[in-house]
Amino acid sequence: MDDMTTEIVTYYEDRYEEASRLDRRPQARLERIRTLELLRELLPAAPARILDVGGGPGAYARELINDGHHVRLVDIVPSHVEQARAGEPPIDAVVGDARELPEPDASHDATLLLGPVYHLHERADRVRAIREAARVTRPGGPVVVAAIGRFAGPVDFAATARFDDRTTAEARRLITDGVNDASIGFTHAYFHRVAELRDECHEAGLTDVVIHGVEGPAWPAAEAARTGPDAGPVFDAALRLARVYSAEPDLVGVSAHLLAIATKRR
Template sequence: MTETTRAQPPAVHEEILGYYARGKEDARLREGGAPAGRLEFWRTQDVLRRTLPPAPARILDVGGGSGVHAQWLAEDGYEVELVDPVPLHVAQAARLPGVNARPGDARALPDEDASYDAVLLLGPLYHLPERADRVRALAEVRRVAKPGGPVVAATINRYAGLHDLLREERYFDPAQRARTDAASTDGRHGAEGGLFTVAYFAQPTEVPAEFTDAGLTVEGQYGLEGLAWLMGGVEDWLDAPDRREIVLAATRRIESEPTLLGASGHLLTTGRRP
């Protein structure tokens, strides 16, 4: 299907654009950010380095934000193209050596069919509450991936908000508890309360079916943070390089255990274009 014949998707929610225009996402994942964010970053890097084809391969980072992952991928020798709907993110990523950044929507990519060796979708599925939009984004990713090329998509787990608020003791606030309980019931998170923006929190079992409906072959699922992100002392562990490696290794041991996939805050699902 050509660019001119594909229908344009609805506009991205203004609440989502406003939330990320604050510029806090970059610091959340980098060194010095919150422990859960750093653990998410290191574990994402760990899984991707085992999943992606060797460099130099051409990678499309859809919804790649400020380029936190695109940066180290480029440093590893990959040719990285980044697409994001947030102007600030595009400007930040465009300053990174080896990264070509441009505005775009995951549901309507302008790229040619079969033009990338691997495609990453590490954020857009969070912010597509409607299943049809998520499948549409995955179908676009499938279209631009080369046959046999890997696709990696991230989702936020259904009970991540509940776990996070309990850990931070915000769950004791009645208003926060009501919003969190509602999101853990149907997965839909609103922008009220200011802690996050419009989002969808998925059950791990939902994602493979969406991959399949988009024409992708599912290969695996990886819980990123395991239970470590909920434990006291994790910040001290991550700040000590020797202990950090032990935490990462322990989390890797349980990353694909079906009974624990939903305990992580984030999940990576991997597949391929047949």
Template sequence: MTQPQPATEPPPHSLRDEILAYYERGEEDARLKQGAGRLEFWRTQEVLRRLLPEAPARVLDVGGGSGVHAEWLARDGYEVELVDPVPLHLEQAARLPGVRVRPGDARALPAEDAAYDVVLLLGPLYHLPERADRVRALAEAHRAVRPGGLVVAATINRFAGLHDGLQLGYYFTPEHRARTDAALGDGHHTHAPEDPLFTTAYFADPTEVPGEFTEAGLAHEGQYGVEGVAWLMGGVEEWLDDPERREAVLAATRRIESEPSLLGVSGHLLTAGRRRP
């Protein structure tokens, strides 16, 4: 098999203006630390804790945002380096103990070959609508991880916009419905200035992600639905506030996390693979 080659230079316009503006609002950190967003955070954390090698190990957190996951990884004893294209995120993450930060694009990583035990892409694939760019980002992760090392990537599921729109009620607005329905066909969520809820994004069909891993040279190992059906339940915030119910919700979601017929129900999906030894 032909090995993926390192990118020689950053792609032009590495972050679209509307995506940068969305994340410069500074809301991403709080989104995962309060309300229903905690389900995504805790489930991502528990899946990663099962998949990652024991600390200490070198982790490259690509598109790691404000460091919401880098923080607990460093606290768990991992050597964490975070790469992100958003200046505000770099400022926020630089304040975290044990986390090194540097600017960069997932498609042209500022990283040496085979330098890390784990490469995480817990956001970059959200905003790469073209398959070639997603494969390029995964190929860069393949290059940066050591032989036998782990790569985990997060994707937004194809039907997340539909489910979210029905739950929050904005699907009943004609302009929102038109954009949502269009994304169901090709996964392309288009930016609209009058829509503050999200920005330019790609909603992936769970079945296509393993093929992108394979094309990038990675051996696909598994997929994990992050929120299951729980994120669509009206009482989930209150359940998460109650320690006993929270554990029940997490356990229930864990039981169905890799059930093929339910992978597309989650808002987010984690896909894991390895660089072959």
């Protein structure tokens, strides 16, 4: 394990509690709802064999198991794997690296990469992880790749009244450099432009690539209203807009997270 990967594992083991992330904030709740909706639209009918790479403690895997699918989870963080195994329903989970999956060729009907790609700074590593996801997927099966949008951080800081001179400088830097400044709070990460994510999927051999904006264009409004009297109506409106504009090219990049939905070549 290289030094950067070790630091990422340490971040999730010792500093950040991933298990409750998708319930803590309006942005994260939008992420959970829309990701599940998109997955349920595209996955094969249950029971399908699904590989959840970088699945963390198993938030999405458990939902898919409850839908009737057979899910195997791979994550590089040992405590995430332990939580996935220990929860209800228990998940078949193993420790592994997205760049070298411990799975046979074409052994799954669909593969999800909902986290690893945005923790890989180098394009070659990201393409390698996507190519691995394609390798273990049956021909014609869906491969789903999540990324963090290039400008999610500064928009989040502005929506939550944390924008200052340092964040302004970060916003300027991100125009030309997608590498996250780990000193601001989040660990090592890479933030994608929409075209970049599409190109990496194509380079990895995937076809029919469609990029969705997960949280939609109004997620900053939901964050800004989170403690006010209009929190509920604003969240509901943000969710409706996320559904309407999910794959609208001119708005996709506004979302905090991008979701590439593609197909393994037959």
